[in-house]
Amino acid sequence: MSEYNFAYLDEQTKRMIRRAILKGLAVPGYQVPFASREMPMPYGWGTGGVQVSAATLTPDDTLKVIDQGADDTTNAVSIRKFFEKTAGVETTEETEKATIIQTRHRIPEAALREDQILVYQVPIPEPLRFLEPRETETRKMHSLEEYGLMHVKLYEDISQHGAISTSYAYPVKVSERYVMDPSPIPKFDNPKLEMDAIQLFGAGREQRIYAVPPHTKAVSLDFEDYPFEATKADHPCDLCGAENSYLDEVITDDAGNRMFVCSDTDYCRSRREAGHAGRLAKEDAA
Amino acid sequence: MIELKNVSKSFTLHNQGSVTIPVMERASLKVEPGECVALTGASGAGKSTLMRVIYGNYLAGLGQVLVAGLDVAKAEPREILKLRRETLGYVSQFLRVVPRVPTLEVVAEPLLATGSDKQKALEKAASLLTRLSIPDRLWPLSPTTFSGGEQQRVNIARGFAHDYPAMLLDEPTASLDVKNRETVLTLIKEAKARGAAIVGIFHDIEARETVCDREVNVSEFTPEMVA
Amino acid sequence: MTPLLQVKGIEKRYGTRIGCAEVSFDLYPGEVMGIVGESGSGKSTLLNCLAGHLEPDAGQVVFDTKTDGPMDTVTMSEPERRMLGRTDWAFVHQHARDGLRMSVSAGGNIGERLMAVGERHYGNIRTKAIDWLGRVEIDETRLDDRPTSFSGGMQQRLQIARNLVTGPRLVFMDEPTGGLDVSVQARLLDLLRGLVREMGLSAIIVTHDLAVVRLLADRLMVMKDGHVVEAGLTDQVLDDPQHAYTQLLVSSVLQV
Numbered sequence: 155m156s157e158y159n160f161a162y163l164d165e166q167t168k169r170m171i172r173r174a175i176l177k178g179l180a181v182p183g184y185q186v187p188f189a190s191r192e193m194p195m196p197y198g199w200g201t202g203g204v205q206v207s208a209a210t211l212t213p214d215d216t217l218k219v220i221d222q223g224a225d226d227t228t229n230a231v232s233i234r235k236f237f238e239k240t241a242g243v244e245t246t247e248e249t250e251k252a253t254i255i256q257t258r259h260r261i262p263e264a265a266l267r268e269d270q271i272l273v274y275q276v277p278i279p280e281p282l283r284f285l286e287p288r289e290t291e292t293r294k295m296h297s298l299e300e301y302g303l304m305h306v307k308l309y310e311d312i313s314q315h316g317a318i319s320t321s322y323a324y325p326v327k328v329s330e331r332y333v334m335d336p337s338p339i340p341k342f343d344n345p346k347l348e349m350d351a352i353q354l355f356g357a358g359r360e361q362r363i364y365a366v367p368p369h370t371k372a373v374s375l376d377f378e379d380y381p382f383e384a385t386k387a388d389h390p391c392d393l394c395g396a397e398n399s400y401l402d403e404v405i406t407d408d409a410g411n412r413m414f415v416c417s418d419t420d421y422c423r424s425r426r427e428a429g430h431a432g433r434l435a436k437e438d439a440a
Numbered sequence: 441m442i443e444l445k446n447v448s449k450s451f452t453l454h455n456q457g458s459v460t461i462p463v464m465e466r467a468s469l470k471v472e473p474g475e476c477v478a479l480t481g482a483s484g485a486g487k488s489t490l491m492r493v494i495y496g497n498y499l500a501g502l503g504q505v506l507v508a509g510l511d512v513a514k515a516e517p518r519e520i521l522k523l524r525r526e527t528l529g530y531v532s533q534f535l536r537v538v539p540r541v542p543t544l545e546v547v548a549e550p551l552l553a554t555g556s557d558k559q560k561a562l563e564k565a566a567s568l569l570t571r572l573s574i575p576d577r578l579w580p581l582s583p584t585t586f587s588g589g590e591q592q593r594v595n596i597a598r599g600f601a602h603d604y605p606a607m608l609l610d611e612p613t614a615s616l617d618v619k620n621r622e623t624v625l626t627l628i629k630e631a632k633a634r635g636a637a638i639v640g641i642f643h644d645i646e647a648r649e650t651v652c653d654r655e656v657n658v659s660e661f662t663p664e665m666v667a
Numbered sequence: 668m669t670p671l672l673q674v675k676g677i678e679k680r681y682g683t684r685i686g687c688a689e690v691s692f693d694l695y696p697g698e699v700m701g702i703v704g705e706s707g708s709g710k711s712t713l714l715n716c717l718a719g720h721l722e723p724d725a726g727q728v729v730f731d732t733k734t735d736g737p738m739d740t741v742t743m744s745e746p747e748r749r750m751l752g753r754t755d756w757a758f759v760h761q762h763a764r765d766g767l768r769m770s771v772s773a774g775g776n777i778g779e780r781l782m783a784v785g786e787r788h789y790g791n792i793r794t795k796a797i798d799w800l801g802r803v804e805i806d807e808t809r810l811d812d813r814p815t816s817f818s819g820g821m822q823q824r825l826q827i828a829r830n831l832v833t834g835p836r837l838v839f840m841d842e843p844t845g846g847l848d849v850s851v852q853a854r855l856l857d858l859l860r861g862l863v864r865e866m867g868l869s870a871i872i873v874t875h876d877l878a879v880v881r882l883l884a885d886r887l888m889v890m891k892d893g894h895v896v897e898a899g900l901t902d903q904v905l906d907d908p909q910h911a912y913t914q915l916l917v918s919s920v921l922q923v
Contacts, residue, residue: 302783
């Protein structure tokens with residue numbers, strides 16, 4: 155532990171990142187460039203989120219890390235271990251107890267509080283990138299609020315699939331100004347972007363940090379005749395019976411049998427502990 | 441309506457030793473509404489050149505070319521275009537049209553350009569084509585594929601679609617059969633009757649005598665060194 | 668009548684070399700002006716200065732805006748200029764792939780300008796896109812196809828539809844028929860002519876093809892070495908050219 159500075163990064167670097175975070179909070183949805191450091195993990199494994207978490211952590215914090223809603227997948231476990239080793243902070247799997255939650259591609263089901271910070275790992279921060287490859291041009295489009303192109307993408311969806319098929323990384327307009335990629339969270343989570351907690355987004359390879367302050371408007375883009383819908387599998391959770399949580403589909407055998415379970419493992423576990431049960435709850439318990 | 445005052449025209453060939461060829465000197469001419477004036481003179485005397493100067497197609501060097509009060513020699517392009525659209529018609533010997541446009545629309549176009557009702561314009565075009573014996577099965581086709589005589593008649597129909605107060609006619613009866621020649625002469629008389637001022641080139645002496653009020657021999661304006 | 672565009676003393680230099688200099692003219696509503704000249708004569712530089720793609724070193728480009736009347740587009744703010752670029756102005760590139768989004772369907776390409784000015788009704792956008800495909804003679808069934816599967820002529824017509832859908836008042840065209848087969852050119856010219864007349868568009872067309880200007884342009888400007896050497900009514904300049912260079916240009920055209 156003593157071989158590392160607290161939370162791995164040196165203090166100057168953390169200060170630089172904090173400045174970027176503060177600027178991001180001051181201009182909601184605006185992508186702030188920052189000097190991303192080499193981290194001891196590959197790009198795509200959350201280098202941006204880890205740097206933001208490192209700059210945000212204090213020794214009193216309790217950290218939770220989730221990957222697609224789960225606390226026990228490789229990515230989540232290794233990042234949790236990383237901070238246990240380099241910062242010595244407490245970690246938890248319970249959303250309720252955490253003060254900082256680093257997430258990859260989900261927002262926890264339980265409503266977050268004002269004293270919590272949600273840190274997103276972001277692969278590609280630029281929502282306009284797939285249609286306009288020139289960075290100079292996308293920057294100009296943001297600064298001049300030229301967002302017609304974003305609707306072109308949704309138009310293409312409807313013309314090819316009959317509905318807006320973009321189901322994750324669904325673009326939102328933040329605080330009626332910047333269009334933002336909320337990272338590849340399912341669009342089911344989009345309404346939750348208007349929350350009480352601070353949300354910070356870090357993209358390591360692309361060297362961008364952006365933020366959504368508490369109680370900030372985040373509107374999902376849509377058409378008048380094809381309004382935004384926060385969709386999920388039309389099914390209750392087979393383990394806890396939850397009707398309104400985002401579900402993962404799991405194939406259980408070669409015969410094509412499958413089950414739907416909450417993607418948020420902590421939410422599912424706490425519901426089962428409270429006595430809720432789904433279709434396959436008993437078999438799972440056995 | 442049409443008045444030329446001391447108009448001179450020469451061509452300078454910059455790429456052939458800058459030779460200057462004077463083709464017209466001190467041309468003066470006045471045509472009143474309802475009057476038809478024939479330009480005469482030997483081939484090369486400058487009849488077509490004079491017509492083109494009046495139409496603004498050739499740039500007059502000196503003098504004034506007044507058509508309905510506008511000096512074509514000095515006017516802005518848009519003023520000349522407006523003049524050509526509303527006031528000054530020109531029936532040339534050759535039909536120059538955009539490929540693919542149906543004959544009926546080619547004839548109606550001058551009317552549409554002045555903002556006429558589309559239905560009325562097409563009716564007028566149809567009646568002119570009928571008078572000039574272009575069978576209606578040809579109307580939906582582009583005139584670019586027609587015979588020379590048919591093209592000439594389409595050209596005339598187009599030239600008479602709009603009631604221009606001033607008209608330039610370059611050999612309107614050339615290569616026409618007796619019946620169509622009569623029709624064209626009737627069209628010219630009708631134009632005169634409604635007050636159009638007309639300048640024309642007619643090699644057909646009989647036609648000239650039928651419709652023209654007087655003749656102007658352009659040889660009078662031909663510079664010495666050319667003649 | 669107020670000119671739609673007043674160009675005053677436009678000059679653009681590349682180092683010591685002149686791109687174009689001392690160019691002034693007025694363009695009135697409904698007028699189509701052709702700019703001809705050989706490669707390197709400065710006609711494309713001029714067009715790009717006029718359309719706001721290049722910043723001139725001197726001069727004014729005053730456009731009669733809908734809301735505020737005549738304004739110098741060289742000195743107006745970039746957001747204002749870009750707004751003009753997707754409302755009152757249109758730019759047709761020589762190569763359709765410079766003016767189209769090749770990875771977006773034909774309908775999306777046409778709809779982009781509508782969405783850029785705030786159209787948010789998918790059904791309306793689609794109806795307009797279908798209407799415009801018809802007007803540029805592309806079959807409605809190609810609406811959801813990408814332009815990569817279109818022929819050169821179709822791509823160029825799609826680019827025109829994409830540009831005209833918001834009803835611009837001034838269209839800049841850079842060699843709109845360049846690189847197309849002769850038969851395809853004729854069809855495109857015919858189409859452009861019809862649209863210009865029907866919509867009452869003003870246009871500035873840069874080309875080296877004299878047949879194109881004879882067919883489309885009311886007026887002509889001839890450029891050489893960055894300067895305008897002759898200007899006037901199109902048929903007058905072509906049939907009775909005054910300047911040595913224009914005479915050379917006209918006499919160099921092969922007769923068919």
